[in-house]
Each structure stands twice: as C-alpha cells, then as structure tokens.
Amino acid sequence: MRLLRLRVEHLRRFRAPVEIRDLEPGINLFAGPNESGKSTLVRAIRAAFFERFKSNAAEDLQPWGDTSAAPSVELEFEWQGAHWKLSKRFLKQKRCDLEIGARRFNGDEAEEKLAELLGYQFPGKGPSKAQHWGVPGLLWIEQGEGQVLRESVAHAGAYLKSALGESLGDLASSAGDALIARVEAERARLLTASAGRPTGEYAEVLRQHEDAGARLTALDRDIAAYRQQVDRLAELRRLRAEDEGRPWEAYRRQAADAQAKLAEVQGWRQARAREAQDLEHCVASLQHGRDQQAAYARQHQELEQRARDRDATGLQVSELLADRPRIDAQVGQAQAAYRMAEARLATARGQAKRAVLAADLRRLTAEQARLAADLEQARTLQARVQALRTRLQGIRPDETVLKQLRSLDRALAELDAVRQSAATRLAYDLLPQQHIQAGDESLSGRGERLLLEPVALDVPGIGRLHIRPGGEDLADLARRRQETRARFDTLLAGLGAADLRQAEDQAEQARALKQEIELHESRLDGLAPQGVDAVSNRLALVEQERRTRSESLAALSQDPAEADAGTGAGTGTAQSGTAQAITEAAPEPLAEAQAEREQVAARERLQAAERQAAQHAQALGLAEQAGRTAVAEWQRLRDAVQAPERQRQEQELIARLAALQARETAVRQSLDALDARIAEARPEILEQDVQRFTRTAAQMEQAAKERREETIRVQSGLEALGAHGLEEQRADLAREAEFIARRRHELQRRAEALDVLLEMLRTGRQALTRRIQAPLQRHLNHYLHLLFPQAQLDVDEDLLPERLVRTGADGAVHEAVDALSFGAREQMGLISRLAYADLLREAGRPTLIILDDALVHSDHARLDGMKRILFDAAQRHQVLLFTCHPDRWRDLGARVVEMGMLGAA
Numbered sequence: 001m002r003l004l005r006l007r008v009e010h011l012r013r014f015r016a017p018v019e020i021r022d023l024e025p026g027i028n029l030f031a032g033p034n035e036s037g038k039s040t041l042v043r044a045i046r047a048a049f050f051e052r053f054k055s056n057a058a059e060d061l062q063p064w065g066d067t068s069a070a071p072s073v074e075l076e077f078e079w080q081g082a083h084w085k086l087s088k089r090f091l092k093q094k095r096c097d098l099e100i101g102a103r104r105f106n107g108d109e110a111e112e113k114l115a116e117l118l119g120y121q122f123p124g125k126g127p128s129k130a131q132h133w134g135v136p137g138l139l140w141i142e143q144g145e146g147q148v149l150r151e152s153v154a155h156a157g158a159y160l161k162s163a164l165g166e167s168l169g170d171l172a173s174s175a176g177d178a179l180i181a182r183v184e185a186e187r188a189r190l191l192t193a194s195a196g197r198p199t200g201e202y203a204e205v206l207r208q209h210e211d212a213g214a215r216l217t218a219l220d221r222d223i224a225a226y227r228q229q230v231d232r233l234a235e236l237r238r239l240r241a242e243d244e245g246r247p248w249e250a251y252r253r254q255a256a257d258a259q260a261k262l263a264e265v266q267g268w269r270q271a272r273a274r275e276a277q278d279l280e281h282c283v284a285s286l287q288h289g290r291d292q293q294a295a296y297a298r299q300h301q302e303l304e305q306r307a308r309d310r311d312a313t314g315l316q317v318s319e320l321l322a323d324r325p326r327i328d329a330q331v332g333q334a335q336a337a338y339r340m341a342e343a344r345l346a347t348a349r350g351q352a353k354r355a356v357l358a359a360d361l362r363r364l365t366a367e368q369a370r371l372a373a374d375l376e377q378a379r380t381l382q383a384r385v386q387a388l389r390t391r392l393q394g395i396r397p398d399e400t401v402l403k404q405l406r407s408l409d410r411a412l413a414e415l416d417a418v419r420q421s422a423a424t425r426l427a428y429d430l431l432p433q434q435h436i437q438a439g440d441e442s443l444s445g446r447g448e449r450l451l452l453e454p455v456a457l458d459v460p461g462i463g464r465l466h467i468r469p470g471g472e473d474l475a476d477l478a479r480r481r482q483e484t485r486a487r488f489d490t491l492l493a494g495l496g497a498a499d500l501r502q503a504e505d506q507a508e509q510a511r512a513l514k515q516e517i518e519l520h521e522s523r524l525d526g527l528a529p530q531g532v533d534a535v536s537n538r539l540a541l542v543e544q545e546r547r548t549r550s551e552s553l554a555a556l557s558q559d560p561a562e563a564d565a566g567t568g569a570g571t572g573t574a575q576s577g578t579a580q581a582i583t584e585a586a587p588e589p590l591a592e593a594q595a596e597r598e599q600v601a602a603r604e605r606l607q608a609a610e611r612q613a614a615q616h617a618q619a620l621g622l623a624e625q626a627g628r629t630a631v632a633e634w635q636r637l638r639d640a641v642q643a644p645e646r647q648r649q650e651q652e653l654i655a656r657l658a659a660l661q662a663r664e665t666a667v668r669q670s671l672d673a674l675d676a677r678i679a680e681a682r683p684e685i686l687e688q689d690v691q692r693f694t695r696t697a698a699q700m701e702q703a704a705k706e707r708r709e710e711t712i713r714v715q716s717g718l719e720a721l722g723a724h725g726l727e728e729q730r731a732d733l734a735r736e737a738e739f740i741a742r743r744r745h746e747l748q749r750r751a752e753a754l755d756v757l758l759e760m761l762r763t764g765r766q767a768l769t770r771r772i773q774a775p776l777q778r779h780l781n782h783y784l785h786l787l788f789p790q791a792q793l794d795v796d797e798d799l800l801p802e803r804l805v806r807t808g809a810d811g812a813v814h815e816a817v818d819a820l821s822f823g824a825r826e827q828m829g830l831i832s833r834l835a836y837a838d839l840l841r842e843a844g845r846p847t848l849i850i851l852d853d854a855l856v857h858s859d860h861a862r863l864d865g866m867k868r869i870l871f872d873a874a875q876r877h878q879v880l881l882f883t884c885h886p887d888r889w890r891d892l893g894a895r896v897v898e899m900g901m902l903g904a905a
Contacts, residue, residue, distance in 0.1 A: 001846035002878050005076040010069040011061050012040045018902060024895055026874035031886035032899025038882040039143060042852045045880075048073040049114055049136060050128035053088050053096040053107070057127030061090060068092070079117070079846050086114065118846060119156065135840065139833055140850040147825035149832060153800050156836075180761045187754040190747060196755065202747040209744045212737035219730045229714050236711045243707065248700040255693035262686040265678060272674040279667040286660040289653055296650055303641055306634035313627035320620040327609075327616045334602070334609040341595070341602035348595035350556070357553040364546040371539040378527045378535055385520045392513045395506055401491050402507055408488040409500055415481040424451040424467060436460070453478070773799065775842065779835035786872065787865040793817075793828065801832050823857035827866060830854060834873045841876060849879045856885070867892055 007019040014037060030038055043061070051058050061071035070092030076085045085099040098110035105113050115121055120134030133140075138156040184193065190202040198206050427448045430436065435444035437458035443449070457465040497503035528535045640646065773795060780793045780801075788806055796802040801817045804824075817828055830851070837847040855866055870879060871893060883889055886896060 001077055001079045001848050003075065003077045003848060003880070005074070006041065006045070007074040008041070008044045009072050010063060010066070011044055011071040011073065012063060013037050014040060015063050015066070015069070020897065020902070023878070023880075025878055027870065027879045027881060027892060027894035028897065029886070029889055029892060029894040030880065030882045030897045030899060031889075032884065032902075034884055036884075036899035037902070038884070038899060039852060042140070042142070042850060042880075042882060044073045045075070045850065046136075046140065047071075047090070048075050048086055048088050049118065050120065050122075050133060051088075051090065052111060052122055052128075053090060053094050055125075055127065056091065058090040077848075086110070119840075135836075135845070136848070139837055139847060141830070141833070141852060141854050143852040146829050146851075146854045147822060149829045150800055153832075153836075180758070183754060183758045183761060187751070187758055190751040190754065198751070202751055205740060205744045205747055209737070209740045212733065212740050216730065216733055216737055219733060223727065223730065226718070229718050233711065233714045233718065236707055236714065239707050240704075240711065243704040248697040248704075251693045251697040251700070255690050255697065258686050258689040258693065261681065262683060262690060265681045265683045265686065268674055268678050268681075269683075272671060272678065275667055275671050275674065279664065279671065282660055282664045282667060286657065286664060289657045289660065293650075293653055293657065296653075299637065299641055303634070303637045306630065306637055310627070310630040310634050313623060313630050316623045317620065317627055320616065320623055323616065324620070327613045331606075331609045331613050334606040338599075338602040338606045341599040345592075345595040345599045348592040352592040354553065354556050357549050357556065361546065361549045361553060364542055364549060368539065368542045368546060371535060371542060374527045375532065375535045375539055378524055378532045381520050381524045381527070382532055385517055385524065388513055388517045388520070392510060392517070395510045395513070398495065399507070401495060402503060405488065405491050405495075405500055405503060408484055408491070411484050412481060412488065415477055415484065418477055425449075426451050426467070434460075776835055776839050779838040780831065782838075783831045783834055783869050783872070786869050787827065787831070787862070793831070799836075801828050804828065823855075823859070823862065826855060826857055827862060830866065831869065834869065834877075837873070837877050847877050849873070849877050850882075851879065852882045853884060854881070863888065 002025050003023050005019065005021050005023070007017060008014050009017040013035075018037075020041075030041065032038055047058055047061060058071060062069045070089050072087070072089040074085070074087045076083070078084070082101045083099075085097075087095075087097045089095050096107055096110045098105040098113055100113075111122060115134075118134070118136055120136055122128065133152075133156075135156050138152040187193075189200045191197065192199050197203075425448060426438070428436070428443055429446045430444055435442050437443075438449070439455050451467055454466065454468045457467065459465065492499065492503065495503045495506065497506060524532075776795065776799060780795070784791050784793050788804075790807050792805045793801050794803040794805065804815045804817055804820065806813050806815070817825060820828065833849070837849060840847050855863060858866060867889070870881075873879065874894075881889065881892075881894070
C-alpha cells in the first residue's frame with residue numbers, strides 16, 4: 001500500500017486547504033517545531049480511517065473557536081495495482097466516498113470496505129478506541145507510545161495469527177497445557193505467578209521464621225546490653241572513687257596563679273602605654289622645632305634669592321633703556337613709508353575712478369540708443385494691437401453658441417433622415433387623362449411622393465382617401481424638428497449670421513485676429529515686459545544718469561585734486577580734453593590693486609613697528625616696577641632676618657631641640673626594657689593557661705556529677721532487667737525458631753521444584769511455539785541483528801516480545817523486555833512492528849507505517865542503528881516519519897517536507 005496524496009481542510013490549525021502530493025514509496029520525513037501541525041496530520045489520517053463519518057466524536061478536529069467548520073480529509077493510495085480515493089467530511093454535511101478504480105462506494109459500505117482492507121473495525125457507537133484499531137493501531141505509532149506494544153498486539157492478534165497460517169488455540173487446548181495449568185496451580189499456592197514471590201502458607205512460614213529471628217535478635221541484644229550495663233557500673237564505681245579527692249580544685253589553683261601573673265603583666269603594659277604616649281609627645285615637639293628651624297633656613301635662602309632678583313631687574317632696565325633709540329627709529333621709518341604708500345594709492349584710485357566713469361558713460365550711451373529703438377518699435381506694435389482689437393470688437397463670435405448651432409444642425413439632419421425613413425411613400429401610375437387631387441396638388445401620370453403629413457386624396461368618380469403617414473411617431477418627429485429649427489434660427493439671429501457657414505466664417509476670422517493680436521503682444525512683451533511707459537521711464541533715467549556721469553568725468557578731468565579729495569589725500573597730474581581722451585589715457589586697474597597691496601604692506605609694517613615699540617615700553621615699565629618691588633622685598637626680608645629678637649629665638653630653638661633629642665633617647669630605652677619584660681612573660685600563653693585550667697576544672701567537676709547520675713540510672717536498669725529472666729526466654733524462643741526453620745526449608749524445596757518443573761514445561765512449549773512462529777521470528781532477528789549482532793528477541797505465544805537475549809562477557813544474558821530502559825523498549829517496539837509489517841506483507845495484507853516523534857529517547861549510537869533498520873524497512877513499506885528534530889534524521893536519505901512551508905502554501 002502506497003499513500004499518494006493527503007488533503008485536509010477546516011481541520012484544527014489547518015483552516016485553509018493543505019495538500020501533500022507525490023509521497024515517496026519509502027520514507028517521507030515531515031519536519032517542524034512543536035505545534036506546527038505534525039500531530040494534526042497524523043490525527044487526520046486516523047480520523048479518515050477510524051472515525052465514522054456520521055459520528056459526532058470528531059469535534060476535536062474543528063478549528064478552535066469555529067463550531068461551524070466541517071473538517072474534511074481526502075486520501076489517495078495504491079493497493080494491488082488499483083487506485084483508491086477516500087473522501088470524508090465530518091460534523092457538517094457528513095459524507096464518506098470511496099473510489100476503487102471505476103468502482104464507487106458511499107457511506108457505511110465505503111467504511112466497511114476500508115476496515116476489511118486494512119484489518120480494523122468500527123465501534124457500534126461513540127468514538128473509535130484502541131481496541132478497534134487492529135493492524136493500523138499496531139503500525140501507526142502515536143507520540144510517546146512507541147514502547148507500548150502489548151495492547152496493540154492484543155487488538156491486532158487475530159489478524160497476525162491469521163497471517164501466520166496456524167492457530168495457537170489448538171496448542172493451548174492440548175494435554176500439555178493441562179499439565180502446565182496444574183503445575184502453575186500448585187506453584188501458585190506457594191509463589192505468585194508474575195514475580196515468583198512467596199505466598200500462602202509459604203509466605204506465612206517465612207513471616208514466622210523472620211519474626212522468630214527478630215525476637216531472638218532482640219533478646220540477644222537485650223542480654224548483651226545487660227552485660228554491658230554491668231561492666232559500665234563497675235567502671236563508674238571506680239571513677240567515683242577517684243572523684244572523692246576533688247582533683248579539679250588543683251586546676252582551679254593553677255588558674256588563679258596564672259591569673260595573678262597575667263595581672264602583673266597588665267601593669268607593665270599600662271606603664272609601657274604611658275611611656276609610649278610620652279614618646280609620642282616628645283617626637284611631635286621635636287618635629288615642630290625642626291620645622292621651625294627649617295623655616296628659618298628657608299628665610300635665609302629667600303634673602304639671597306631676593307638679592308639676586310634685585311640685581312637681575314636692574315640689569316634688565318639698563319638693557320631696555322639702551323634699546324629705546326633703535327625702536328623709535330624703526331617707528332619713524334615705518335610712518336614715512338606708510339604716508340608715501342597712501343599718496344600712491346590716492347593717485348591710483350583717481351585714475352581708476354575716471355576709467356570707471358568712462359566705461360559707465362559708454363555703457364549708458366549704448367543703452368540709451370537701444371532703449372530709444374525699443375520704445376519706437378513698441379509704440380508701433382501697441383498701435384497695431386489697438387487697431388486689431390477694434391476690428392475684433394466688431395465680430396462677436398461665441399464658441400459655446402457655435403457648438404450649439406453645430407449640434408442643432410446635426411440634430412436637424414438626423415431628424416430629416418428619420419422622417420424620410422418613417423414617411424409614407426405614395427407611388428402612383430395613372431391612366432392617360434386621369435389625375436387625382438392630393439391636397440392642393442394634382443397628381444397625374446407616373447411618379448412618387450413622400451407623405452410627411454396627413455393628406456386627403458380625391459379620386460374622381462370614386463371618393464376621398466385620408467392618409468395619415470407614420471402615425472403618431474411621424475407627427476412627433478415633425479414637432480421635434482420644428483422646435484429644433486426654431487432654436488437654430490434664434491441662435492443664428494443672435495450671432496447676426498444668415499446661416500451656419502457664415503457664422504463659422506466669422507469665428508474663423510475672429511480666431512485669425514486673436515492669433516495676430518497674440519503675436520504682436522508677444523513681441524511687445526519681449527520689447528517692453530512691464531509696458532511701454534516703463535521703457536519710456538527707463539530711457540529717461542538712463543539719459544539722466546548719462547548726463548550725471550558725463551558731468552562727473554568732466555569735473556575729474558578739469559580738477560583732479562578736487563575730485564580726489566573725497567577719497568583721502570594724494571596728488572595727480574592734470575588732464576584736459578574730451579571724456580573720450582581721458583578714458584583712453586586712464587591707467588589700468590592693475591595699478592590701483594598694486595598700490596593697495598603696497599599700502600596694506602606699509603600699514604602692516606607700521607603696525608608691527610608700533611606693536612614692537614608698545615611691547616618695549618610695556619617691558620620697560622614692568623622691569624622698572626619689578627626692580628622697585630625686588631629692592632623693597634630684599635630690604636624688608638633683610639631687616640626681619642637681622643632683627644635681635646629673631647637671633648635670640650634661633651638660639652633658644654637650638655637649645656630646645658638638643659633637650660628634646662636627649663628625652664627621646666631616654667624614653668625609647670625605657671620602652672625597649674618594658675617590651676623585653678612583657679615578651680619574656682608571654683601574656684598570650686598566660687591567658688590560654690587561665691582558660692585551659694578553668695575549663696579543665698569545670699569539665700572534671702561536671703563529669704563527676706554526670707557519673708553520679710549515670711550510676712543511679714545503671715543500677716535501676718540492672719535491677720529491672722534482672723527480674724525478666726532473659727536467658728530462659730531465649731532458650732524457649734530458640735526451640736520454636738528451629739521448628740519454623742525446618743518447615744520453611746521444606747516449603748522452599750517444594751517451591752523450587754515446582755519452579756524448575758514449570759520452567760521446563762514452558763521451555764518445551766516455547767520451542768514448539770518458535771517452530772510455529774518461525775516466520776515472525778525470522779523478521780524480528782533480521783532487524784535486531786542490524787542493531788545487536790548475535791542477539792535474539794524471543795516472543796511469547798501471544799506474539800509479544802518477551803525476552804532479549806544478548807551475548808556478554810559472561811555468556812548469554814537474558815533480559816525481560818519490560819525490564820529494559822525506556823529507550824530500549826521503544827527500540828524493541830519499533831523493531832517488532834516492522835517485523836509484523838513484513839509478516840503482513842508476505843500474507844498479502846496492506847501496510848503503512850506512521851511514526852510520530854518516535855525514538856526521541858535513543859542515544860546517537862542506537863539511533864544510527866535504528867536509521868539503518870528504518871531504511872531497510874522502507875525498501876518494502878511506506879513510512880511517514882514526523883519529527884521536531886530534523887537534524888537527527890538528516891542522514892536518513894529521505895525528502896523532507898517542511899511543516900512551515902506547508903502551512904504557508
């Protein structure tokens with residue numbers, strides 16, 4: 001059996017349709033984190049097969065919070081060359097459809113067909129449970145249930161046994177089973193069936209034997225305690241005899257002696273503290289005197305420094321006074337050079353100003369000529385535009401009215417065409433000399449006439465015919481045409497035109513005039529953007545400015561010195577002639593720039609010389625002030641140092657320092673002597689002796705008190721124990737225990753014999769079972785050897801793995817499967833299911849293996865072996881493996897379906 005396609009919709013987290021196509025015939029790996037939909041897909045497959053479509057037990061399939069949803073599942077798979085398609089919808093619009101090739105089944109018939117194929121059954125009512133799942137319940141492992149195998153095998157047992165080809169029921173009803181049952185019953189009187197623990201009389205005898213042993217042990221313990229108490233009483237009496245001499249008093253006297261010595265040392269310590277304090281005061285006084293002596297020495301050094309400062313400042317003042325004539329000479333030279341540079345700059349600026357005025361005059365003359373030409377042309381264009389506007393005023397075209405006229409003209413044409421098509425055509429062919437009267441018109445001969453209005457035809461000798469052409473529609477068309485024509489004539493009259501063509505000619509003439517006006521106005525805007533008056537005003541301003549420039553240039557040419565007065569000082573050469581000659585003779589602008597640079601350089605040199613002079617004057621003033629200050633400070637300090645009082649203080653300080661040094665030496669010697677006496681007495685050892693002797697005396701006295709109390713207790717306890725007769729009690733109990741031990745031994749030998757016999761019977765039956773179950777055992781060993789070479793997994797008569805046999809260092813090791821670790825039981829469970837699948841496949845039964853987060857408790861080494869097993873099984877079965885640890889299955893060689901991508905799709 002190969003699953004091809006799976007589609008779910010409105011099922012738990014998959015509200016929108018989700019479809020998986022092209023599943024591989026071997027391993028299909030579905031990977032994704034927790035709650036990504038893996039278990040939902042497994043639940044969908046189980047619901048498709050196990051849940052009846054009519055049942056309401058599928059409510060857990062609905063998306064959370066959506067009670068109106070109808071969960072649906074579609075499955076397509078191949079089996080024995082046929083294409084199967086299963087569609088189920090639950091809760092709403094319930095239905096079940098099954099297609100097998102060209103055959104179709106619906107409802108209950110489709111569900112029973114599936115159950116028959118896969119080997120399971122449906123419940124009578126209510127939800128489907130494990131006991132109904134049969135073979136799929138065995139091969140489809142739910143999350144965390146890989147190690148649970150007994151119930152699944154029991155529910156699928158009938159299908160598995162039918163696949164074996166023989167029934168184990170006959171074997172179970174043989175005479176050998178009766179013998180095994182009898183041995184088991186006899187054994188059950190002494191041992192439990194499962195764990196082999198004692199029960200019944202055997203358990204009671206064991207309890208009595210244990211109780212007798214416990215009581216003997218208690219009596220022996222009491223007797224030993226009695227003997228120990230006797231020995232203890234003797235020891236206590238001996239110790240109490242020693243306590244009569246009160247030995248702790250001697251230790252108290254030793255503690256008092258040590259305390260007296262410690263008090264004497266404490267007096268030495270107090271004397272030393274006084275001497276140390278005296279030394280501290282002496283050292284402080286000595287340091288103070290030395291600090292004062294150092295201060296006197298610093299004053300002498302400062303006096304010498306003041307004398308050196310006085311001499312240095314006098315020398316500096318002399319040097320600065322000697323350098324003053326040179327500084328004054330530099331300032332005078334710089335001032336003369338600056339005045340000369342200013343004169344040259346004034347001359348250059350005059351020449352530059354005349355050149356600028358001459359250039360402005362030329363520019364203004366050219367601008368005046370251009371403005372005059374523009375003004376004349378602008379006035380001509382302005383007059384032309386005015387004339388065109390006057391002509392345009394005589395024509396009043398209205399584009400809106402013209403559009404309406406065109407629309408009405410088209411409407412009239414359309415109405416005429418409709419009237420022509422709707423009019424009655426009167427064709428006549430009259431005999432010679434005959435005629436008929438149509439209204440006011442006489443018709444004769446042959447012809448045709450359109451009748452647009454009602455008309456009466458008079459036929460001589462016959463009568464009158466009344467013809468109403470077109471009925472009411474033609475009359476309505478006539479009225480509409482008349483209204484349209486009236487509006488058309490009214491608009492034409494408003495434009496003053498005889499017809500539409502004349503009106504359009506007028507409009508075309510108006511457009512031509514507007515275009516010409518716009519052309520002239522554009523040229524006028526180019527000549528006078530702000531108007532003709534603005535050009536006229538600008539021309540007047542330019543003429544006025546030109547006269548001003550001409551007068552200024554003439555004034556500069558006549559009196560250059562007066563013209564240059566406003567720009568500073570300087571001289572220039574008188575010029576004569578016309579403005580044109582002056583302009584041609586003006587110096588280049590470069591001369592003015594050169595003069596400005598020379599003037600800036602001269603000013604900078606002057607400023608530098610003035611700064612140097614100011615700095616010299618400042619330095620001289622500071623040096624003179626420093627000299628006066630140095631002389632004053634030297635004089636003040638010399639008077640203070642040489643004062644008589646000061647001399648007397650220095651002599652007294654020297655004598656006091658000598659006395660303090662002698663006192664310091666004496667105190668230090670006294671302290672050294674006290675330290676030596678204290679160190680020799682070792683006060684810390686004396687303190688320890690006081691504590692040691694005091695505690696020893698207290699402990700010895702307390703021990704004597706406790707021994708008195710213990711002696712009283714031991715005597716009382718011995719008196720009580722001696723009255724019970726412990727030795728006699730033990731003798732009676734020993735005889736009773738011996739009888740119980742003999743009975744225990746008898747029952748033990750019987751239980752062991754029954755155990756051996758039952759094991760032999762079961763071993764023989766197991767050998768027979770193995771021969772019958774050889775196909776299943778072969779498949780089990782095939783997979784098991786990929787994980788444990790040389791190992792064997794025994795199964796019981798119910799086809800359940802019972803014992804794992806492996807070879808160890810000490811030979812074969814038998815381990816019950818139920819006693820294995822969780823991970824090992826999970827591995828054995830998967831191996832067993834794969835063997836069952838091989839057995840079913842050989843029997844021609846469909847198989848599909850689903851593993852939901854299986855083998856999560858396997859270590860890396862075991863997992864590698866299980867991957868080999870799975871890959872081998874995938875050569876014969878389709879496997880759907882769901883996992884949240886894709887990295888553990890990366891080397892399985894399977895295509896990975898990402899649940900995240902599946903949800904997004």
